Structures are given as C-alpha cells and as structure tokens.
Amino acid sequence: MREASLPKLSQARQELRRQQILQAAMRCFVRNGMGRTSVADITAESGLSAGSIYTHFASKAEIVQATAQDLLERRLTALAGFVGEARLPSPAQLLRHLADGISRDEARVGLQAWGEATTDPVMCGNVVATTDGMRDAIAAHCEVWLVAVKGHEASVARSRAAGLAAQLMAVYQGLIVRKALFGTTDAADETFIADAADRFA
Missing domain, CATH: 1.10.10.60 (Homeodomain-like)
Structure with a gap:
C-alpha cells in the first residue's frame, strides 16, 4: 500500500x-x-x-547565518528605497536614515553576527559581501551627489565617493554598536556624522 x-x-x-x-x-x-x-x-x-x-x-548554524543575512539584506533594501524615494539626500542624511532605521534588537543581533563572523567562514563571507554591497551603494549615491550638488567632475567625484563611503560605513557601524549597547545615539553623533559626510566633499 x-x-x-x-x-x-x-x-x-x-x-x-x-x-x-x-x-x-x-x-x-x-x-x-x-x-x-x-x-x-x-x-x-x-x-x-x-x-x-x-x-x-x-542546523542551527544555517538559522544563524540566514538570520544575519536577512538582517543585512533588509538594511541594503532600506538604503536603496530611501535613495530612490528621497530627492538626492546628502550623505549625512543618508547615514542618519540608516542609523534611525535599525532597531536596538536588530543592532544587538547584528553585533552578535559580527562576532560569529570572526570564527565562522560562511558567516564571514555573508557579512563581508553584504557590507561591501552597502558600501558600494553608498559610494554610487555619493558620486551622484558630489557631481550634482558639489559640482565635481565625474572622475574626481568617483574617487572622493569611494573615500566618503568608507568613512560613512565606519561611522554607521559605530552607531550600530552604540545602539546595541545603549539603545540610542546621542547629540554628539549628529556632529560626527556631519563631519564624516563633509570631509571628502
């Protein structure tokens, strides 16, 4: 039967x-x-x-990897959505949007995922690939902004955008750590964000 x-x-x-x-x-x-x-x-x-x-x-390892990947991809989607909807936001506005858009719980899990990535090659590959994707998306936006708003030549804008995106990603990752540990960012971060965004402009 x-x-x-x-x-x-x-x-x-x-x-x-x-x-x-x-x-x-x-x-x-x-x-x-x-x-x-x-x-x-x-x-x-x-x-x-x-x-x-x-x-x-x-396995649990697959769940951990998938959870981290899902979280990172949602951040990348949020970045793409904001750039598509907003009227050419400045790099500082872009960074603030990203920082405000992540909850404390997401930040705490993201921080744990970074820790797992130091010993898990698969997790490391996922984190690095998605982080690189976010940095590249920020760089592409910054390049357009530097040409349209700051009046740079395309070749100059491309070079400066790469440095600016690296700077903004470093600040963003610092803000995630602060939100994970303390639940919020503070007023000093606003100045830090603005300084980081203007440095290469």
Missing part, C-alpha cells in the same frame, strides 16, 4: 514559514544570545514543529 504523500507547501507559504522561523530566531537571539539559543528554543518560539524547522534549515 502506497503511503499518502504530504501536500507540498507553495513557494509563498514556504517563504512565510521561513520568515516565521527567522523572526522567532531573532527574538531568541535578542533574549538569550546566539550561543545560548538552541534549535529547541527556536522551535518553541516559532510555534512550529521540529520537522517544519528542519524542512527549511538543516
């Missing part, structure tokens, strides 16, 4: 389940940390069965 086959989830339903798992993992990582969170914790938090969890992820 043939066993009845289980109905396959649609692609949309699979993605919803996957996001449900990642959101549950985020809550566990915020509450307990990545190191102290088990697959059983994530299973209980998600309300799904262990089988459902392992249908989407083969």
